[in-house]
Amino acid sequence: MDFGTWPHLLVVDVEGATPPDLVEVAAVPIAAGRPVPESACRTLVRPPRPITRFATRVHRITDQDVAGAPSWEEVAPAVHAHLRHTWIAAHNAGVDYNVLRRHLPGWKPAGVIDTLRLARATYPAAPRYTLDALLAYAAIPLTGVGGRRHRAGFDAHATALLLLDLARHYPSWDALTAAAVPPGLASPRHEEPTLW
Numbered sequence: 001m002d003f004g005t006w007p008h009l010l011v012v013d014v015e016g017a018t019p020p021d022l023v024e025v026a027a028v029p030i031a032a033g034r035p036v037p038e039s040a041c042r043t044l045v046r047p048p049r050p051i052t053r054f055a056t057r058v059h060r061i062t063d064q065d066v067a068g069a070p071s072w073e074e075v076a077p078a079v080h081a082h083l084r085h086t087w088i089a090a091h092n093a094g095v096d097y098n099v100l101r102r103h104l105p106g107w108k109p110a111g112v113i114d115t116l117r118l119a120r121a122t123y124p125a126a127p128r129y130t131l132d133a134l135l136a137y138a139a140i141p142l143t144g145v146g147g148r149r150h151r152a153g154f155d156a157h158a159t160a161l162l163l164l165d166l167a168r169h170y171p172s173w174d175a176l177t178a179a180a181v182p183p184g185l186a187s188p189r190h191e192e193p194t195l196w
Contacts, residue, residue: 001171001172001173007087007173008110010082012088013090013159015058017047021072022047024152025045025079043079046066046067046070059151079104083104084107086109087112088113089115089163090112090114093112093115115162119162121179138165140165142161
């Protein structure tokens, strides 16, 4: 795979409170075939309602953690500018894509890569397709990933590593996108007139 042929790509992850509230968003760029976490866009978000206990059990973000964080209205313009006209990738990308679309009216990424879909095509013998299971199956080391699982920055960085592992099984960007772009999440190459 020639990573020099890849368009600008950000691996994204969002964490929620009570739908539709967000409490964290992260976007990790990939450049020259490696994640660049030091250039990541990452922020906590103070939701308008208290974070549920169930949500806190998943991502361990509490109301105290976000008490001094900006509201979504304060960060939305910067997030929109960061994500505009770029490819995004995520694990089970439809979830992150739909959450971001609801929170960023008018946002149109250049295309969407789903590492879950790509993993199913690439590793048909994998026993499970959760992010954790795939990282273990592919023996992807996480020693350089900062933070902890189920936090947006960690999950976006780990997903970026998974994407790069999967990409080495494809000869070109076009071959990768043929396997990784979900139906209904059109890209310029896979255009469906009903979406954007």
